[in-house]
Amino acid sequence: xxxxxxxxxxxxxxxxxxxxxxxxxxxxxxxxxxxxxxxxxxxxxxxxxxxxxxxxxxxxxxxxxxxxxxxxxxxxxxxxxxxxxxxxxxxxxxxxxxxxxxxxxxxxxxxxxxxxxxxxxxxxxxxxxxxxxxxxxxxxxxxxxxxxxxxxxxxxxxxxxxxxxxxxxxxxxxxxxxxxxxxxxxxxxxxxxxxxxxxxxxxxxxxxxxxxxxxxxxxxxxxxxxxxxxxxxxxxxxxxxxxxxxxxxxxxxxxxxxxxxxxxxxxxxxxxxxxxxxxxxxxxxxxxxxxxxxxxxxxxxxxxxxxxxxxxxxxxxxxxxxxxxxxxxxxxxxxxxxxxxxxxxx
Amino acid sequence: xxxxxxxxxxxxxxxxxxxxxxxxxxxxxxxxxxxxxxxxxxxxxxxxxxxxxxxxxxxxxxxxxxxxxxxxxxxxxxxxxxxxxxxxxxxxxxxxxxxxxxxxxxxxxxxxxxxxxxxxxxxxxxxxxxxxxxxxxxxxxxxxxxxxxxxxxxxxxxxxxxxxxxxxxxxxxxxxxxxxxxxxxxxxxxxxxxxxxxxxxxxxxxxxxxxxxxxxxxxxxxxxxxxxxxxxxxxxxxxxxxxxxxxxxxxxxxxxxxxxxxxxxxxxxxxxxxxxxxxxxxxxxxxxxxxxxxxxxxxxxxxxxxxxxxxxxxxxxxxxxxxxxxxxxxxxxxxxxxxxxxxxxx
DNA sequence: CTGAAAGCGCTAACAT
DNA sequence: ATGTTAGCGCTTTCAG
Numbered sequence: 001x002x003x004x005x006x007x008x009x010x011x012x013x014x015x016x017x018x019x020x021x022x023x024x025x026x027x028x029x030x031x032x033x034x035x036x037x038x039x040x041x042x043x044x045x046x047x048x049x050x051x052x053x054x055x056x057x058x059x060x061x062x063x064x065x066x067x068x069x070x071x072x073x074x075x076x077x078x079x080x081x082x083x084x085x086x087x088x089x090x091x092x093x094x095x096x097x098x099x100x101x102x103x104x105x106x107x108x109x110x111x112x113x114x115x116x117x118x119x120x121x122x123x124x125x126x127x128x129x130x131x132x133x134x135x136x137x138x139x140x141x142x143x144x145x146x147x148x149x150x151x152x153x154x155x156x157x158x159x160x161x162x163x164x165x166x167x168x169x170x171x172x173x174x175x176x177x178x179x180x181x182x183x184x185x186x187x188x189x190x191x192x193x194x195x196x197x198x199x200x201x202x203x204x205x206x207x208x209x210x211x212x213x214x215x216x217x218x219x220x221x222x223x224x225x226x227x228x229x230x231x232x233x234x235x236x237x238x239x240x241x242x243x244x245x246x247x248x249x250x251x252x253x254x255x256x257x258x259x260x261x262x263x264x265x266x267x268x269x270x271x272x273x274x275x276x277x278x279x280x281x282x283x284x285x286x287x288x289x290x291x292x293x294x295x296x297x298x299x300x301x302x303x304x305x306x307x308x309x310x311x312x313x314x315x316x317x318x319x320x321x322x323x324x325x326x327x328x329x330x331x332x333x334x335x336x337x338x339x340x341x342x343x344x345x346x
Numbered sequence: 347x348x349x350x351x352x353x354x355x356x357x358x359x360x361x362x363x364x365x366x367x368x369x370x371x372x373x374x375x376x377x378x379x380x381x382x383x384x385x386x387x388x389x390x391x392x393x394x395x396x397x398x399x400x401x402x403x404x405x406x407x408x409x410x411x412x413x414x415x416x417x418x419x420x421x422x423x424x425x426x427x428x429x430x431x432x433x434x435x436x437x438x439x440x441x442x443x444x445x446x447x448x449x450x451x452x453x454x455x456x457x458x459x460x461x462x463x464x465x466x467x468x469x470x471x472x473x474x475x476x477x478x479x480x481x482x483x484x485x486x487x488x489x490x491x492x493x494x495x496x497x498x499x500x501x502x503x504x505x506x507x508x509x510x511x512x513x514x515x516x517x518x519x520x521x522x523x524x525x526x527x528x529x530x531x532x533x534x535x536x537x538x539x540x541x542x543x544x545x546x547x548x549x550x551x552x553x554x555x556x557x558x559x560x561x562x563x564x565x566x567x568x569x570x571x572x573x574x575x576x577x578x579x580x581x582x583x584x585x586x587x588x589x590x591x592x593x594x595x596x597x598x599x600x601x602x603x604x605x606x607x608x609x610x611x612x613x614x615x616x617x618x619x620x621x622x623x624x625x626x627x628x629x630x631x632x633x634x635x636x637x638x639x640x641x642x643x644x645x646x647x648x649x650x651x652x653x654x655x656x657x658x659x660x661x662x663x664x665x666x667x668x669x670x671x672x673x674x675x676x677x678x679x680x681x682x683x684x685x686x687x688x689x690x691x692x
Numbered sequence: 693c694t695g696a697a698a699g700c701g702c703t704a705a706c707a708t
Numbered sequence: 709a710t711g712t713t714a715g716c717g718c719t720t721t722c723a724g
Contacts, residue, residue, distance in 0.1 A: 008717055019695045024719060034693060051464045055405040056717035059700045064401075074433070080426050087420070087445065096444050096465065099433065118397045119442065228629070257633045264635075283574070284630050287603045289610075354701055365711040370703060380709060402701035405716045 007050040015048075016040060027052065066096045067310065068116035070109065070126040072153060074101045076254075077282040078299045082151065085303025086125060093311050095122070104130040113137040121146065123310045125303075128153040130192050130225075147313050147320050151306045156196045161320045163306045165330040167197050170295045171204025173332050174249045174277040177293070179212050181275050181340040183247030187220040189234045189259065190251040201251055201279070220245055224255075231258030239266055246274055247338075253278040253285050253294055260288065260337065275338040290336035302328050353396040361394075362386060373398065412442045413656065414462035416455065416472035418499060420447045422600075423628040424645045428497065431649025432471060439657045441468070450476040459483040467492065469656045471649075474499040476538050476571075493659050493666050497652045502542045507666045509652045511676040513543050516641045517550025519678050520595045520623040523639070525558050527621050527686040529593030533566040535580045535605065536597040547597055547625070566591055570601075577604025585612055592620055593684075599624040599631050599640055606634065606683065621684040636682035648674050 009023040016023075018037065026033045026041040033041075044050075058064050067090050071079055083099070090097050098119060100112035109129045116124060117140050124141055126148060135155050141148050147161075154162040178186050188205045190198045202221070209216050219241060224230035231254070238245055250256040256278035260270050268274055270290055278285060278294035285292040305326055312318040355369040362369075364383065372379045372387040379387075390396075404410050413436050417425055429445070436443050444465060446458035455475045462470060463486050470487055472494060481501050487494050493507075500508040524532050534551045536544045548567070555562050565587060570576035577600070584591055596602040602624035606616050614620055616636055624631060624640035631638040651672055658664040 006717090010717080020718080021696075021720080022694055024717095025694090028719090032693065037693085051466075053405070053717050054465060055401040055410070056700090057719075058401040059399065059405055059702090059717085060719045062700080074430050075426060080421060084420050087447070091446070098442050099445065100437070101433070119400060120397075228633075254629065254633075261633060261635075283600065284633060287574075287600075287607060287630060287634060289607075289635055352701090356701080366702080367704085367712075368710055370701095371710090374703090378709065383709085399701050402716090403703075405701080405718090406703045408716080 081299025167200030171201030175208035235262035427645025513546035517547030521554035581608035
């Protein structure tokens with residue numbers, strides 16, 4: 001950027017003895033320009049090493065061709081899957097992506113929102129951090145007419161467009177499956193219940209127990225931070241309780257892996273003594289022993305859908321106002337860790 | 347961006363009855379502007395909801411404040427760690443990051459390079475894809491004076507600045523460790539030997555064998571694509587060979603996990619029958635059983651160093667020409683999967 | 693189908 | 709310490 005002169009449309013125009021307007025039009029493939037002049041222009045542009053100046057263009061058009069991606073953290077399989085999906089779609093559509101992650105901090109999330117706002121993204125795809133309870137920092141986008149799509153961790157009870165899975169159903173199915181396997185005291189290890197995803201899964205868990213006439217024991221519900229340590233600690237806590245538990249629905253595969261490992265180290269057999277269901281279907285799920293029953297959470301798909309929906313809205317192909325909630329399929333994948341009854345490999 | 351008028355420095359200037367130049371200077375915190383006027387300007391800017399127009403600025407200054415990040419793929423732990431490190435540093439320094447991944451394809455890599463070049467990134471951080479054998483697509487950056495730093499998969503034999511670990515040493519240490527544990531026939535599962543990382547690890551492997559007076563059997567060296575399937579297939583291939591093997595140095599933890607799982611399914615004990623060393627120290631390494639001995643490959647650190655070095659160069663604090671190779675520490679982490687002799691948990 | 697010219701918002705000489 | 713002004717490269721009316 002510093003050395004050497006950049007070729008501009010003026011250089012091309014004067015070389016070809018035509019006007020910059022024509023060059024500008026030709027470069028955008030405007031049908032109003034004749035094939036002949038277009039050809040000349042393209043060839044010379046290529047030859048001279050011309051590259052469009054996106055700043056000049058954005059300055060003029062007031063469009064940035066940039067999409068902001070706000071995520072609670074960047075170091076999980078799920079987060080990366082979503083990013084992968086988003087990146088795929090935005091790249092294909094010719095948009096740049098600015099990534100900002102909050103490390104689960106509300107303050108950082110606010111700062112990121114401000115930054116992306118100042119960078120004038122054309123649209124925003126966001127997942128909330130753990131402790132976000134206020135949503136004023138998204139208002140500036142709405143005020144300016146910048147579309148926002150939430151995914152996974154979404155702001156509930158508002159007219160936002162959100163892309164989610166049916167977390168209630170997933171929680172219900174996971175718990176029901178454990179009950180079907182003969183579990184009567186099912187623990188639930190989850191995270192901040194202010195976030196829709198965990199709240200909904202918890203609700204599914206509770207309803208499944210109730211629907212099967214099982215008592216619920218709040219001592220079996222542990223809220224932690226989805227770290228590996230959380231899995232280890234939770235296992236220890238549950239093992240210390242007098243009343244035994246025979247199943248666990250854990251809202252994250254990594255936590256589940258650490259949990260199972262800890263159980264095994266303490267002589268508890270999985271699934272014989274305790275059946276376990278995880279969440280996400282991370283790659284780790286089928287590599288540990290026993291392989292982990294889990295809920296498939298298709299991050300790539302979620303990212304693709306969020307990005308595609310946003311871009312369609314930006315381009316005016318569709319309208320976000322018309323749709324509020326996009327629900328992506330998620331399924332229970334049964335592997336060894338939960339099969340008390342019919343044992344089998346997957 | 348579309349609705350509502352944006353506030354510009356002209357609005358602030360006319361409101362305050364001063365010149366735009368002063369406003370511009372004040373906003374950049376230029377010491378030449380008096381404290382008093384600065385204060386007035388900041389307050390009004392805040393009140394009016396002013397936000398700098400980065401396009402106008404970039405158009406003027408010819409600086410984009412953007413850094414390009416080219417990576418071979420985005421779906422590995424290592425890749426994400428590097429991204430995390432890069433993102434941290436660039437964000438702190440006020441740079442935007444444009445991410446482009448090649449999915450291990452040379453053609454895509456070329457296209458990405460072109461795109462980032464056209465977007466006029468101020469600098470580039472890149473890791474090469476599998477089959478990249480030609481490097482012309484990086485020439486355009488050098489010609490324009492845009493600094494490029496390679497990491498991990500680097501272009502060798504050139505005067506590029508590269509950030510790497512000592513792959514030779516890592517390969518040597520891993521192999522030596524297996525030999526120390528009593529292994530005599532050590533397999534090596536690796537990937538495309540055109541890439542420096544795998545070539546160097548292989549060289550370390552060979553030298554360690556030689557230095558210990560062990561024969562090398564090329565049938566024990568398998569080149570594959572780092573997929574999970576590669577781990578499974580490799581295990582089957584090795585098991586089919588008449589001559590037994592008693593150790594394996596595998597250039598990727600995920601492959602190693604699948605490899606070990608396959609061995610176990612075939613009644614082979616790890617580490618008793620076959621000792622295994624992986625590479626990367628992914629989270630999975632200590633969650634599988636037996637826990638996996640591996641080489642710690644600090645991706646976050648690598649990303650941070652690459653980004654910091656690049657930015658220092660851009661800002662003129664230091665000069666890339668002066669340094670060619672930055673080597674990051676990596677160590678062997680001994681866990682259960684390799685300990686034939688003294689068993690112990692980690 | 694092509695051209696002339698204004699202007700997007702900012703910065704940096706060059707004045708004062 | 710502050711002001712004037714040209715110009716970064718592009719798009720887009722408006723005219724022809």
